[in-house]
Amino acid sequence: MKGARTAVIYGVLVALALGLGLAVNQSPPPPRVPSVDNPGPLGLRALYLYLQESGAPVSALREALDGPGLSEGVRTVVVAAPSGRPVTEGEAEALRGWVSRGGTLVYLVSRNAKTRQPHLDEWLRISEGPMLEPHTEGLPPGERDLTGTTVRVWKPEGAARGLERLRVSLDRGITVGGPEAEPLAGTKDATVLWRMPEGRGEVYVLAGADLAENRRLELLDNLRFWDALASRGPLAFDEYHHGAAPKQEPPSARGLWIFVAQGLLVGLVYAVSRGTRFGPPRPLVVEKHRSALEYVRSLGWLARRSKVERELLPELARQLRRRMHERLGIPLTLPEDEAARMLEQTCGLPAADYLAAREDLVRTLEQRDIRPSDYARLARHYARLENIVTGR
Structure with a gap:
């Protein structure tokens, strides 16, 4: 009887150790940052490499927007849903002045309320719009995009000239409250692409980073929109506000923590199996206080x-x-x-x-x-x- 109990205990410990090993060996979830360094489905690495291979002058801005990076011949700046560092008020003012002098800003608004940029949203008067309607129009045979929808280009102007349909996420649109802002693409009452003149330049506001993500870059006219922007001159992606990637824990330290966790678990199981049980609960002592x-x-x-x-x-x-x-x-x-x-x-x-x-x-x-x-x-x-x- 004692040998069977010992065998059961060791079997449970071996199963727990295997479970911990499998949990550690599982691959981490794909990164969700829309960065040119992210090759995952939600990253912009494919767009960056495509523009490089096609000969377009493309670069990554890894310093603040109020620095000298904007004045070095950049024609278009893409701010893709920054989530690492907030865009400061000084950077927003510098960016607005740069656009007024003839620059083009492409602002991909984050759909996450916690990572919205208040200074950019206040300048462009951005607010959340209604929900988009699901459409599969224009998808090639066999293509499945269950989380996306097709939007129509209403006004083919500026960088949207010659475009008909775009493929974006099935989510909410946005609203730009500027008096000169004009909607370019969307579904019925929901708009995903706006164009707003600012001095001698212009601003394109998009709901989310869907139009530039690796997973939808080749669908419909998404890639042609970026070709039109790259044809205007040097194009730069803002990487400063995505922040530095978190440092990975060294494998040796990770293995040490796993060993410590297994040792603690074994000790806990041993204490539970060999420990002394408490007796029955004692009756509750009623305390009588003075009146x-x-x-x-x-x-x-x-x-x-x-x-x-x-x-x-x-x-x-x-x-x-x-x-x-x-x-x-x-x-x-x-x-x-x-x-x-x-x-x-x-x-x-x-x-x-x-x-x-x-x-x-x-x-x-x-x-x-x-x-x-x-x-x-x-x-x-x-x-x-x-x-x-x-x-x-």
Whole structure:
């Protein structure tokens, strides 16, 4: 019986080790960054190599857009859904000035709300549009693009001259609120391609990077759109705002972590199989707290045992003299008889009353024990005098 249990434990450990090994050996998911360095389906590597092989002057901008890169003879700049670094306000202003001097900006708007560029969107007044309608028009026989749709080119102007249909993702379109912006392509109420003049240049705004991605580059008229832009002059892809690729963990460190994880898992299984089980739960102990009446009785007993402190009596006189000083301007340094005369002159209180209260206070202080009734009597007398001084 013991040998069978050991065999089961070792079988479970071997199965877990095989599962971890298979999980580590699985290929990572394809990168989703629309970069010219990404050869995956969502990358722009195929477009970049195609333009290079066709002889077009194409390059990758790997510095900020407000640097000298825009002034080195670049005719068209492609900002493809940047997700690494945000486009700053200074870069947006520099890009707008460059377009006004005759440049062409192709802005591929990210459909992910977290990676949108607020400064570019504010300049071009970009907002999310309605959903596109699915169409398979124009696809060659046997071509399957379940996540895409075909859009019609309504106005073949500028870089869209001579184009009829484009293949994009089945997603939402965009809206450009500029007064001079004109829609070029879309389906019914949803637009995916806009053109907006800016000074001597122009801006093309596209919903997503679908038109340049490797997976749809050869479909319909997608490639002809980029041929038209490349024919105007040097074309540059913004790579600075995609950020640097994350560093891969060295294989040795990865293997070490796998070994540590397997060791911890083996130790956990051993502890569960050989550990001592806890006994049945104990009954819940009900705690009984003291009632509020007991607290009140305790406070009453404490109050009965407490005595009047002798220092409280002089404080009554000092408090009255402070009131006389604040309300009537009677100095604190005056003797009591002079203070009594000034009190009678200012508020009509007989000086004899004030001096009588003072004498009562002195007599009480000379007593050996001060009773609570003595303190209550003096407190009432001084309270009446204070009310007269304060005008209450």
